[in-house]
Amino acid sequence: MKIPLQMLQRVSAIRALISSSVRPARCISMASGPEKTIRALDAGAMSKQFAVNAVGPALVLKHFLPLIVRNRRAVFACLSARVGSIGDNHIGGWMSYRASKAALNQIVRTASIEASRKLPLLSLAALHPGTVVTALSEPFAGSNRRVAADAAAGNMLSALNRITEGETGIFIAYDGSRIAW
């Protein structure tokens, strides 16, 4: 597949942005571990989670939206998490991770409203991958069922393929079901 030069330049620009401003050090989306209580909240760890989970995807959106063509169908999805749902939060905990994913969801929703004015064939989605076998979920796996990363990717692609034209600014799971904001 031939990737347009303008697209490659944007990718390099985003890499530079992320390594200089969003990722001062190697950090993962869960940063230093989820809090069980508000007493464990740490400003630095919380900021890092917002940088990785909300600011990073927002910058990617900023740089990629201008490259999307008006007359061609496109889907742009960000990896969110069900625990970012405010309406579905019944057990608390994980304040920084939840809040950073809720912020991501708001970014997706807000961008979708602006984008729909110029890009009617674009769908923007916040996407929950399911509980996937990765380093992030490992410490919390217990006896919970987890799916392999390649199966999760397949599920998510199927869900994205089922999004119809005109559906945008949505929060969905790997099986295509809607999640409460």
Ligand SMILES: NC(=O)c1ccc[n+]([C@@H]2O[C@H](COP(=O)([O-])OP(=O)(O)OC[C@H]3O[C@@H](n4cnc5c(N)ncnc54)[C@H](OP(=O)(O)O)[C@@H]3O)[C@@H](O)[C@H]2O)c1
């Ligand atoms: N796993 C789950 O069950 C689950 C559930 C809900 C939502 N999610 C969301 O899905 C997304 C992916 O999660 P995951 O479980 O795959 O997380 P992960 O195991 O922490 O993997 C994060 C990925 O980011 C890369 N990465 C981290 N820091 C980097 C850096 N400084 N430079 C370049 N690459 C870096 C890692 O690369 P390396 O492989 O090279 O380390 C890895 O590929 C996250 O947004 C997470 O919140 C995951």
